[in-house]
Amino acid sequence: MSSVQTFYDATQKLIALLDDAELDRDSKISQVEWLLEKRQQAMAGMAPPYTDTQKDLGARLISLNAKVTQLMKREKLFIQKDIKDLSFKKESSGKYANPYQSLATDGMFYDKRK
Template structure:
């Protein structure tokens, strides 16, 4: 079980390291699938562990730390893209309707009596 978990972790790391913007959606789907498969295996892993399994587990933990940092980077990129899209949308709306943000609540007071 630990060997299968390690192999899935290594595969997940390879997918994350090879990720480009153009293929991000396809890669995200495969990342989700790999994470789900890892979760199923992780539930089945039970002690006691042999020395070889413990060493493999340590190597897997190192890979998992790399995966965590790459996932955080991907999250930041996605958030940045969302902010950029929202800015473009807001800018486009201002261009299409430039008078939308003007206040029409003003009042005129005549001081003559």
């Protein structure tokens, strides 16, 4: 199997994996890392001259790479949202436990007049 075909197959698997919403995030991330490594190794093995079928696969890979980029950005946004929600929960639970912790005492004004 040529390295272009290996790259194409890994890209197809990566798209299918990123589209699957039912997978656990940790297992999804480990599988994505493995597939990206496999794609990188296949990319390193690519060398001209290319056959007509390899050129056809290369043309299809351009659109598939755009889809992979879009799906990876979507996953990144999901992870960032979860991190933001978690930090908000952590901050709000801390305020609930000690509501007077964040009050600033500097800048107080005492009126000397009666």
